[in-house]
Every structure is written in C-alpha cells, then in structure tokens.
Amino acid sequence: MPNLAIRTETMPSSPIRRLVDYANRAEARGVHVHYLNIGQPDVYSPEAFWSAVKQTEIKTLEYSHSAGTAGLRAALAEHYQQHGIDVGVENILVTNGGSEAALFAMLCCCNPGDEVIVVEPFYANYAGFAVTAGVTLVPLTARIVDDFRLPTAEEIEAVITPRTKAILLCNPSNPTGTVFGESALAEIAQIAVEHDLFLIGDEVYREFYYGSETLKSVLQLEGLENRTLMIDSASKKFSLCGSRVGFFVTKNLDLIAAALKFGQARLSAPTLDMLGVEAALRNTPPTYFAEVKAEYMARRDVLVSGLKSIPGVVVPPIDGAFYAVVELPIDDSDRFCQWMVEEFAYEGETVLMAPATGFYITPGLGKKEVRIAYVLDQDRLRRAMKCLAEGLAVYPGRVVAEAVAA
Amino acid sequence: MPNLAIRTETMPSSPIRRLVDYANRAEARGVHVHYLNIGQPDVYSPEAFWSAVKQTEIKTLEYSHSAGTAGLRAALAEHYQQHGIDVGVENILVTNGGSEAALFAMLCCCNPGDEVIVVEPFYANYAGFAVTAGVTLVPLTARIVDDFRLPTAEEIEAVITPRTKAILLCNPSNPTGTVFGESALAEIAQIAVEHDLFLIGDEVYREFYYGSETLKSVLQLEGLENRTLMIDSASKKFSLCGSRVGFFVTKNLDLIAAALKFGQARLSAPTLDMLGVEAALRNTPPTYFAEVKAEYMARRDVLVSGLKSIPGVVVPPIDGAFYAVVELPIDDSDRFCQWMVEEFAYEGETVLMAPATGFYITPGLGKKEVRIAYVLDQDRLRRAMKCLAEGLAVYPGRVVAEAVAA
Numbered sequence: 126m127p128n129l130a131i132r133t134e135t136m137p138s139s140p141i142r143r144l145v146d147y148a149n150r151a152e153a154r155g156v157h158v159h160y161l162n163i164g165q166p167d168v169y170s171p172e173a174f175w176s177a178v179k180q181t182e183i184k185t186l187e188y189s190h191s192a193g194t195a196g197l198r199a200a201l202a203e204h205y206q207q208h209g210i211d212v213g214v215e216n217i218l219v220t221n222g223g224s225e226a227a228l229f230a231m232l233c234c235c236n237p238g239d240e241v242i243v244v245e246p247f248y249a250n251y252a253g254f255a256v257t258a259g260v261t262l263v264p265l266t267a268r269i270v271d272d273f274r275l276p277t278a279e280e281i282e283a284v285i286t287p288r289t290k291a292i293l294l295c296n297p298s299n300p301t302g303t304v305f306g307e308s309a310l311a312e313i314a315q316i317a318v319e320h321d322l323f324l325i326g327d328e329v330y331r332e333f334y335y336g337s338e339t340l341k342s343v344l345q346l347e348g349l350e351n352r353t354l355m356i357d358s359a360s361k362k363f364s365l366c367g368s369r370v371g372f373f374v375t376k377n378l379d380l381i382a383a384a385l386k387f388g389q390a391r392l393s394a395p396t397l398d399m400l401g402v403e404a405a406l407r408n409t410p411p412t413y414f415a416e417v418k419a420e421y422m423a424r425r426d427v428l429v430s431g432l433k434s435i436p437g438v439v440v441p442p443i444d445g446a447f448y449a450v451v452e453l454p455i456d457d458s459d460r461f462c463q464w465m466v467e468e469f470a471y472e473g474e475t476v477l478m479a480p481a482t483g484f485y486i487t488p489g490l491g492k493k494e495v496r497i498a499y500v501l502d503q504d505r506l507r508r509a510m511k512c513l514a515e516g517l518a519v520y521p522g523r524v525v526a527e528a529v530a531a
Numbered sequence: 532m533p534n535l536a537i538r539t540e541t542m543p544s545s546p547i548r549r550l551v552d553y554a555n556r557a558e559a560r561g562v563h564v565h566y567l568n569i570g571q572p573d574v575y576s577p578e579a580f581w582s583a584v585k586q587t588e589i590k591t592l593e594y595s596h597s598a599g600t601a602g603l604r605a606a607l608a609e610h611y612q613q614h615g616i617d618v619g620v621e622n623i624l625v626t627n628g629g630s631e632a633a634l635f636a637m638l639c640c641c642n643p644g645d646e647v648i649v650v651e652p653f654y655a656n657y658a659g660f661a662v663t664a665g666v667t668l669v670p671l672t673a674r675i676v677d678d679f680r681l682p683t684a685e686e687i688e689a690v691i692t693p694r695t696k697a698i699l700l701c702n703p704s705n706p707t708g709t710v711f712g713e714s715a716l717a718e719i720a721q722i723a724v725e726h727d728l729f730l731i732g733d734e735v736y737r738e739f740y741y742g743s744e745t746l747k748s749v750l751q752l753e754g755l756e757n758r759t760l761m762i763d764s765a766s767k768k769f770s771l772c773g774s775r776v777g778f779f780v781t782k783n784l785d786l787i788a789a790a791l792k793f794g795q796a797r798l799s800a801p802t803l804d805m806l807g808v809e810a811a812l813r814n815t816p817p818t819y820f821a822e823v824k825a826e827y828m829a830r831r832d833v834l835v836s837g838l839k840s841i842p843g844v845v846v847p848p849i850d851g852a853f854y855a856v857v858e859l860p861i862d863d864s865d866r867f868c869q870w871m872v873e874e875f876a877y878e879g880e881t882v883l884m885a886p887a888t889g890f891y892i893t894p895g896l897g898k899k900e901v902r903i904a905y906v907l908d909q910d911r912l913r914r915a916m917k918c919l920a921e922g923l924a925v926y927p928g929r930v931v932a933e934a935v936a937a
Contacts (some may be wrong), residue, residue: 126757126783127697127727127758129640129785130638130639130640132638133639136789136793136796137792169590170590170592174592179585185575186580186770186771186772186774188571188766188773189773221627221801222798224797225627228929232539232663233535233536234533234535237643250798253792253795254557259643259665290533291533321533322533338840365592366593366799367593367594368592368802368803369627377532379535380535383542386542386544387659388662389545389656390545390656390658390662391628391774392628392772393631393772395773397803397804398803441836
C-alpha cells in the first residue's frame, strides 16, 4: 500500500484518552472509576435547547449559511453586547465547535512553517490543529511554582522569532484553571502590537470564572481590533459539548472573510444544533448560569480542600474553567495515573486523571503533575480525593518532596 | 495588522454562491428565481430521524466517541452489508459531513506538495480541502463530447507523476451526473495498483443511481482493500444536509487509525444528529428510497426533455446524482448565468444556475457549460426550463453552434 502522510505520525494521539482502556478494564474487574480525566460536564443542557429542537417544524434539514444561521449569529451578538463585548453579526462565524475555530485561526493567520506561541501547559488538541495547518507551536512555559502566571515580557520576547505570527492564550485556562487578568492581557497586547502579531484568545470557559475582577476578552483590547480573535463555544457555556457549535469572532473583517472561505468549503455547521443554541442563548434564565457557576465553585472548593489535605501535593490558585494542574509527590505522572487504574483500588473505587505531560511540549515537563477535571458532583469528588490520598500513600513510585510547605 | 496566510488567497470562494447576491436582488425586484445552482434537495428528511431526535431523553448533550457513536457505526455497517459492501464498525469513522471525510482523506494520504488526480469537472470544494491539506489537485479532464466518460488509461497515466498519491473519483458524479461503471472502475483500479496509489471514492450519491447495472463501490474492488477509501454522507442519502454527518470508510486499518487521530483533535461529530441518522438508517422503510429515486428520475426526465427541446443545447447522459453539466449556445457561462438573474425575466421568473467554469481547474474549460441541480419539483423544473429557453433566445451573447445535431 502507499505510505500514509508523515503528518499522520506527527499528529499526536489524545493524552486524555490513552488511559481509558485501562479504566475500562478496571471497571470490568468491578472497580468503580471516578473519571476526572476529561472535561465533559455532568450539568444538564438548558431546557431551551431541548424545547427548540423538539418543537421544530422543520421537515427538511437543510444546509445553513456557511457563516451560521442568521438567528444564532444575532442572538450571539446580543449576548456579547450584554457582556460588554462590542461585536455584531458581521464579526461572527459559526464553526463545528471551538475546535474548528482554532483550526481556522491557524489556517488563516499562519503560513506553513510559521510559529504560534502558546502558554504551556496548554490544551493538547492545539497540537493537532497545528499539525493540520503546518504550524509550529512554540511553548511559553508557565510554572506551577509561579502559580502558572503569565511569564514576564522578557520571557515572552525571548521566544519570538521572525516566523512568529500569533500568541494563543486560553483564558480561563484549560488545563490549569488559571485566569489571566487585565494586567497580563495588557502585557501581551503590548507585545502583540510591538511585534505585529495576532492575539488569539480561546475563551470557551469565560462563563466559568470565580474571581471578583471582571474577566476581559481579547476583543476588548483597545487598538488591537485588527489583530485579536476570540474562540468561543456552546460546549461548556451550555453543557452542549455534543452540539458541535463554536464561534470564530473578530473585528478584523478581512480575517473573517478569509475564514468564511474555509467555512464554505465544509458547507455549514449543524443546522438543528444551531437552532437549539440560538434558543439557549435567547431563553436561558440568568439563574442557569448562576447555579452552574455556584456548583463549580463548590466543587472547586471540595477539590482544593481535598488536595490540600494530602501531604506533598502542590495546589496553585484555581480561578476559572473546571480544571486544575496539581503537583503530586510522585516519580512519573504517566506511570502513576496508569497505576491508579491498573493496580490500585480503595474500597472498590479508583480515579482516572490525565498525566500533565500531554499538556506540555517541552520535554520532561509535567512529570510530577496531573490534570484534574472537576466535573463530578461534590460527593463523588470527595470520594475521588480520598482514593487519590490513599493511592498516593501506597504508590511504589512515591517521592517525598524535599521541602513541603507548612 | 499582520498579513493573513497566503492560503487565504489561494482558497477558492464558492463558485456556487457567487451569483446568489444577484439572485437576491432579482427577488427584491419581484422576480421569482428558480434555484438550480445548489444541491440542496427539497425532499423531506425521514420521519425516523425526527422521531429519534424529538423523543430523546438525553439531558446532557455530551461529546461522542471521536469515531462516532457505537450505535450509528453499527447501523451503518449493517446498511453497507445489506448493499454488498463487506465492512464492519472498525472500518467506519463518522465525520462532520462528507466534507470532513474528504479533508481527512487528503490529510492522511498526502504530504504537502503531493498530488491527487481528480476527474474534471469536479466538486468544487475539493479545491478547498486541497488548500487546507497543502495538496495539489491534478485535473484529468472528462469531456462533454465524450459524455463525460472516464478518460483512457493512457490519458490517466499521462498525468501521473512521482508526487501522485491518489485518484479521487466522485461516483455518481457531482457535477455531471455521470456514473462510472464496472469497467471504468476496473481500469482505474489497475492503474492504482500499478502506480501504488490510493483510490478515493466519493460515493455520497450512491443511492441516486438511475441505471440498471448494479453500482459498484471502490470498497468492492478485490485486492485493493488497503488502498481504497469511501467518502459517504447522510446529507443526500436522507436529505439531511444540515445534520453534518458523514463517513470515512476503509478496510485499511492503518488509514482509519490515522484519520481517528485527526478526529480526536476535533473531539466528535454532532451527537444528536448521529442519534437521528442511526434511527434513519434502522427505521426508514425501503419505500422512502424508492419514492425519492422515482421522483429524481422523473425530474431528470423533465430536465432532459426540456433541455433537448432547446436548440443548440448539448445534453450528455445523466445516470446518477441530481446534477447535470450541459453545454449551451453561449459565449461565456459566468456572463450568461449572471445575465439571467441580473437582466432577464420571463413572465416574472428566472433561473439561477452555476457556471461550470468553477468546476474545472484547467483554464478556459467550462465556458459554454452550466451545472444544473434538479432539486425542484417537476412543475417548477418545467417552468425553469421554459425560462432558460426564453433566456437563451434573447441572450446577447448567444452563439449559434456550428453543427447542431438533428
């Protein structure tokens, strides 16, 4: 047979899903697995979505406009306006999930061989989109000892080269839960202007922010209208991961016209799901978001207090999204996460986490860290933290930290 | 602002949609436009799809498996088995429409700079996927004077180079309605083996075949199991264009594992739509397909008899899909199609067609040809043909054919 393309080898497998087979085998042995490895919320999707979908009188499910339905784009523009982001329908392209928005961003901003700077650890699938677009991701390492804060301007400028075209920032961050506030954004904005770069904000977790400061979008950076692009999605906002409705939003009309050409090639996003998301945007009461946010804050608190009670665990601030990257007293996170589902159980239960190595591209980083998605209810989270504590106590590769904070 | 990527310029705009603005203005003037420019069927989607979607008790619309839901893949494998195509669930990856299957095919089979041979005129969006994948499309021209039959083995081999990785064949063909039968497939299969190429069959119109011979899939070519790949879709099969559910089907397990990595990066196809398509596959009575096929055959006959009654129009055999590329006695199809919606009306009506130039990459071809999608009911089609005849009679760029067949 003919050889497959080289990119089929450079294309990474999902670091989140590698251990799922082991978890399945644990379940086959009768062990209950708490899944903290993947960001699939258990929250109900809004009733407005289901009503719209179930009451539709459409007979023929047709293609939609390649930019998305007029109704959804109008509803989304209103939604952004209400949140202080001044965009209109002409600034919005509906995509097949935030995934496609990220891919379109790389395809439109970068030539093959161009570089995109990404704050590391980062959402692992960016690496996949980069392979498709022929783009080189350049890591800008944020460190757990610095609470995963944005590196300094000097550190950012040190990784800029003549091939750098964009900085990609996930805010709030998947996988760390870090929120980059106004001063961090201002620092990045200045660098983007000075070095003539695009600034891509992946803001799919914007509703999941637990701080008091107002979360600022890259689209609100003054003077950067032509170089900022926001990736957004219905997936997390409305617990509609399976709807595959995302958004590519920019005030740069040349950029959106370019992205629309890629959109035309694949015809349209799913019509029925767009109808449902439009209804969710228009008819979901503010109490829905308030309840969801309160629930995640409570989960975050359960997680943090559980983790902090385990000796040797380092827990940075977690201000948004529903993830955390924490350091454990272990030799190797891949080995530990596998061991937890392959060899360990506590009272018939165990925990599946994602080794953080898959969220770094700098070799060797993340070996003592895991990503935890706190997408389970508080009782289950408590049990999961108990399993983790018991597992760490007996794990053969346990490493006693040199200096554990008091 | 930073420059956009070069590929945003090489990325073609949709040739089908360019004239839509003119059509909209015609409607604003009160002219009724018959839309024969786009392959959006007017047929109802199956009741089974709507029932499944409307009766679902899902509360949280979650991501699905990146390869598609187990239920849909099983239903599809059964569907293929019933049609004599021997594949199992392990051979099926569910994609965001046939569009994504075509993109994955190019990404997995070809390195940037590799070549894919495509029978011309071809589905225009292939050019878009080729830009994304960095692939060069090499046209293999089929000619209307030859009834758009497959070129000879010598002609095919003449366009093969050391960079050729695949042959892409749409069968039945969009845009011509040509069906490539057993002997054509055998010819291509032999060439694929001799030159070590992949053979990609875009068979999304396989249910729309009006001949008596059984339509053979590339997957049924013996000895080519590791080099054949079928692109399929729910869009046309079930008039579910807006569902964005397509299929990447191959017996080459390395190829499907590679495509799954691209699938994992974008997480999943739309969950609710997959549920509906599974139900459509399982519960749509055979009479649905029989009725749809009979309707399209009747429309095809209305179209052909209407076209043949117009002097100077060349109508090749139309054996499948719901398109035709026909030659008109005109100077320039782009000019003519625009003139029809911009300046012409007959009894308050006109017709929007797609200039065939957009379906060729060889410069200069298609200038006397238009693509017609016969997706309107028979009465409307008759009126559309009347408009076309009247338009051709008075079009300023009319060219009298040198030798009109008796």
